[in-house]
Amino acid sequence: MLINWFKLISPKNRILKRATLAAKQVDALKDEMRALSDEQLFNKTEYFINELKNNKTTDDILVEAFAVIREVVYRETGNFAYLVQLIGAYVVHQGDFSEMMTGEGKTLTLVLAAYLNMLEKKGVHIVTVNEYLAERDAEQARRIFARLNLTVGCNKANLAPHLKKEAFDCDLTYTTNSELGFDYLRDNMVRNYRDKKIRGLHFAIVDEGDSILIDEARTPLIISGQPKKDFRMYFDADKFVETLSESDYKIDPESRSPSLTEKGITKAEKHFKINNLFDLENSDLFHKIGNALTARKIFQNGKEYIVRDDKILIVDHFTGRILEGRSYNGGLHQAVQAKERVPIEAENVVVATVTYQSFFRMYKKLAAVSGTALTESEEFLKIYNMVVVPVPTNRPVIRKDHPDFMFGNLKTKWEAVVNEIEKIHKTGQPILVGTGSVEDSETLHQMLLEKNIMHEVLNAKNHAREAHIIAKAGEVGSVTISTNMAGRGTDIKLGKGAKELGGLYVIGTERHESRRIDNQLRGRSGRQGDIGESRFFISFGDPLFKRFAQDRILKAQEKLASDYFDSKFFSRFLTMTQKKVESVNFDMRKNLIDYDHVLANQRELIYKQRDKILIASDLTEVVDRMAQNFVESFVETFKDQANQTMVNPIELSIAVQKELLQGEEVAASQFYNQTLLAAKQTVLKLVKDAISKKIEVMTVAIANNVFRDIIIQQMDDAWIHHLDQMLKLREGVSLRSLEQTSPLNIYVEESKKLFDLMLNKIAKNVILAVCAIINPTRNVDINVEQEHRRLEALKRLEEIKKLEELQNNNNEPAKVLFKFPDQHGNMIERQVPVDNLIQLVDGQIIQAQIAEEPKQELNQLEKVDQLDQTLIEAKLAEQREQKNNSATDK
Missing domain, CATH: 1.10.3060.10 (Helical scaffold and wing domains of SecA)
Structure with a gap:
């Protein structure tokens, strides 16, 4: 009785109970919806949108909205959603994790849940594991929602920026997890707010949620700055520092950090032919000179580092040991390489980074769906605040999951796998073999070739081709070898006559560290109540046993050197081991998010x-x-x-x-x-x-x-x-x-x-x-009269205030007609954007003149940049000073 009470208050059971009730209410409206004309049915969408504008919530309209989209899908595709799909859609809408077995119609379930949330007009994102699935599902959804005046977009890797923006402006956007994450990072690097592509993180539904939110959680998305392949500046900075005398630099005794003196700064500006070393445009040069100073004046070969085989190896100053694989950051390593005249490595700079854990937690509402998630329910709840709700199958699962076959070594196991394939293949029963790695797939591939058994090998490389092949894996006589992720997202339907032969036979060649991955492989068979069977062939040479084998297991290995055993003891041991590994991996991901949470808060503050x-x-x-x-x-x-x-x-x-x-x-x-x-x-x-x-x-x-x-x-x-x-x-x-x-x-x-x-x-x-905008300089001995002349010249820029009124009604940059001399001295005209009228060149104001009020000084000016500059350097103060000096000389 106590156990039943705990089940009753279990969150997943509570949610499932509410979802079942809602699904039955939706089903009760099917005759009413069927009686509506197409126009009446399609007009319901506008009605729902207005209801939400009038302070109704999506929960208020859930039952009727689900009934409408269920009927629309039926009229457009001929598929009428089962009750279990309505239950799954309810779970997703509530922001939880819907665990639905393979073949239960997750794609349609997501369409139902997406429709209800699309009505808020804030954008819904459906996230998939590869572009093939994103394009396939987007095309299907587009046909459904077009009749409802709702838009569907598909975000892909190589789309032009404006096409990406169009995709994200749609009511529903299909995208891969990686491209979505990178677009988020790129959006926070734009210089114009209008260039952002993602309009907001409102609601995301993650398909194959266990793969994206668990398996890939520890892999951060990173945008790196382009490494500079021209390493000349490193050598130039080093050569310059090599010429410095002791009066050109100083060293802080506490921090051991060197810096140029005033004399050294002047020498640097003369050496590199620049006006001001501290200008923003010279910041990279300034940084490299600083690193070259450290490399030349602070670091010593044999103390901070050593040179071996043309490599700079850092020495741990505490232990004196070489720190293998380590390098100085911020370009300092390259400065030392330039000093020692060894090949310079590219300097990689992290420009932006985010983990999937941090990114998806930023959505106002997050939901997911997959066939295997219950074993990770604790992690989904603690990390993503999602309850994993197992949705009942539409038909009972009648697949036979046979006990594992245990072998003493890998050789014996692979021979047994091949023999099993050969025996079953003769009957015509379709076979799917799951391997733990591409290497294992290739091993089995070669062994089957020797037996002249025709087969397909899938290694998760070509998603479109593999989805086509995996769909055929249920045909009579087919043998398909697949790594864990190959062809995921595509159902295997039994071909004609396959059911009579026993359905799809799934063979696992090793137990994965996670029970979830094993369940995914088994779940390939027995979809929608089909007959099928599965068995795992495992040995003491498998990775799981190598890492966690106990003495009594190793002793048993000797007895099983050339035979197999299906004792339940080994299966229990493996299950316990998998639980242990899952716990360790969860702790590692939890530790990651504890650290990442710190950076995530800082990133959010900076981006906002x-x-x-x-x-x-x-x-x-x-x-x-x-x-x-x-x-x-x-x-x-x-x-x-x-x-x-x-x-x-x-x-x-x-x-x-x-x-x-x-x-x-x-x-x-x-x-x-x-x-x-x-x-x-x-x-x-x-x-x-x-x-x-x-x-x-x-x-x-x-x-x-x-x-x-x-x-x-x-x-x-x-x-x-x-x-x-x-x-x-x-x-x-x-x-x-x-x-x-x-x-x-x-x-x-x-x-x-x-x-x-x-x-x-x-x-x-x-x-x-x-x-430093007006006149950046370090010279403190400025002539007061000269400064007054410069300020006077700047006052003449008041005319530019008139340009604020030139902004047109189309929000396009206002332009003015601007005259300037070409390289032959002839005056030419060009339209110049207002935004480009003033900028800094060599520390001086550049002034573009309005064509209606030309100034005589223009005849004296030269073009600033022969390549792409259309502005004239109006150094009015300097010209006035030159005229005064000329008059004095005369």
Whole structure:
């Protein structure tokens, strides 16, 4: 009685009871639906959509909606959904895992569940394991939903971006799990919000959910930056550093980190023929010079590393041992390779990454369906909050699952498998042989060739071809060898006369670590109440026994060297072993998600903030907050050594003038006797005033675009670096664990510090870049009169404010007619987008002139870029200065 009570309150039984009741209510409406005309039936969809708009829920309309789509499918395809398919659809709609046996009609079940949720017009994603299944199912669904004015798309790997967007804008989208995950990552790398393809993560139904959500859960999706195959810059940076004298660089004694002095910076700019080493466009060069400095001035061959066989091998400075397979990150390894003149390896950079566990947990509602999930029910509940509900079969399963045959070694087992195939094949009974690997498939393939037994071998390579072949595996006389995943998603139907021969005979050649995989193989036979049988042939040489064999099992191996045994003891031992392995694998995946959860939270924060930046119409407040964040840490570095609560006025004024105000004179007297708090307020006001002037010159609209580009660039660069840091932290955290402290706790604490550092770095780099917009320079000895002339020239850019009114009604970029000289001095005209009117070249403002108000200075200008630039470098301040100098000379 107590057991029955526990069954009664079991979540899966509760859900199944509600699903069965709903299915019967749907079935009661079949005559009413059949009596409707096509027009009346199809118009129901619009009615449901309006009901949802009027505050009804999908649960409110579930019964009638299921009845409608059931009848629509029947009229379009001739298939009338069974009660068990309605039950499965209910489970899926509720956001749980519907376990339905092979052949029970999962494809139609998903259509029923999808229809109800498509009515919300937020998009439904059906996720499959390969593109063949996605295309096949999308085509079938498209024919059904076309009559209901609902759209169906199919997302594939090589689609153009606009076609992907069209697919995701549909009411229902079929896609593979990998392409969906990569599209999510790519969407969070776009520079324009309109370029995003996925409109939202509303509801996902994962077909073959156990494969995607369990088997592939530990494999992260990674987008890597293109490795640079031109390694010249590594060598160029190394050669430059080799020429430096001791006065050109300095080394911090605490961190052992080298940096260029002012003299070294000047030498670098002269060597590489650039105006400013600190420009954003030169950040990669600056990074490589820093790495070359470390490689040349800090690292020593034989201490930090050794060179062996043209390879750089890192030395563990604690033990002195070689760290095989390890390399320095961030391009430092390549810098050492350049120093030692050994072949340089490509530098792979992780740009974006996510695991399936983290990705699918982001959906507002997630459901799944598969033929085998109950053995992993605990994991689905704890990780994905889904209850696994076994749906009854439409007809009883009458397949015979024979006891396992045990063998002492692999040779004996394979011979027995071949003999069994040969014996059964003579009767004409169709045979499906499941192997654990491609190598085993090839072994069996060769043995069957020697016996002249015709057969097909499937190794999960060509999904479309294999789906066709696996569908024929139920024909009389067929022999099919398949790895675990080959042909998955396609039912094996018995051919004419096969039922009389005993149905499909499934042979398993080893037990998998997971009982679920074994059940998948068995489930190939006996679909829809068909007759069939299965048997596993296993030996002590199989991987499962090699890993977990016990002494008494090994003793029994000697007795079974040339014979087989079907003792239930071995079967019980295997089942216990599989449960043990499943538990270990679950713990590993649970451990993975514990770590990944930390990164997932950080990724969500960054991506959400990134989206806000992309769609913001005014970024002034964002820049102001970053300025406040940056100034806090900036001023802290200029504490007075004698009194830590005060600032050093001279050093602070020079730094503000040099790094923030681009040479604008800053009197040190205003920082005398100022506390840190007062100095922070003073510097923040100076920075905000400087930014306000830039906005006034550029106009809010143009400044907003400039700020957006700067912020997004800095966020992306910092995030890429952060991912690299987190990866290294994850790899090394177990080595840093202390007594009474778990590696996970250390990882959580350290990752928070890294994340805070990243946010501070973003704020710092954004403010420095914004402050450098007008005239980036390090020279603090700026002539005041010259600075006034430059500011005067910038005021002439006020005319650009008129361009804000040129935006047309089609949301296309406004353009103006722009005249400039070609390489022969002839004036030509071109339409130039407003967004391109101002940009930085060599640290100066580029101004495009409006054709209606040409300026005489245009005749003196040269083309900026002969390849693709259509803007003219309007260095008005420099021209005015040159004219003044010329007049003085005369």
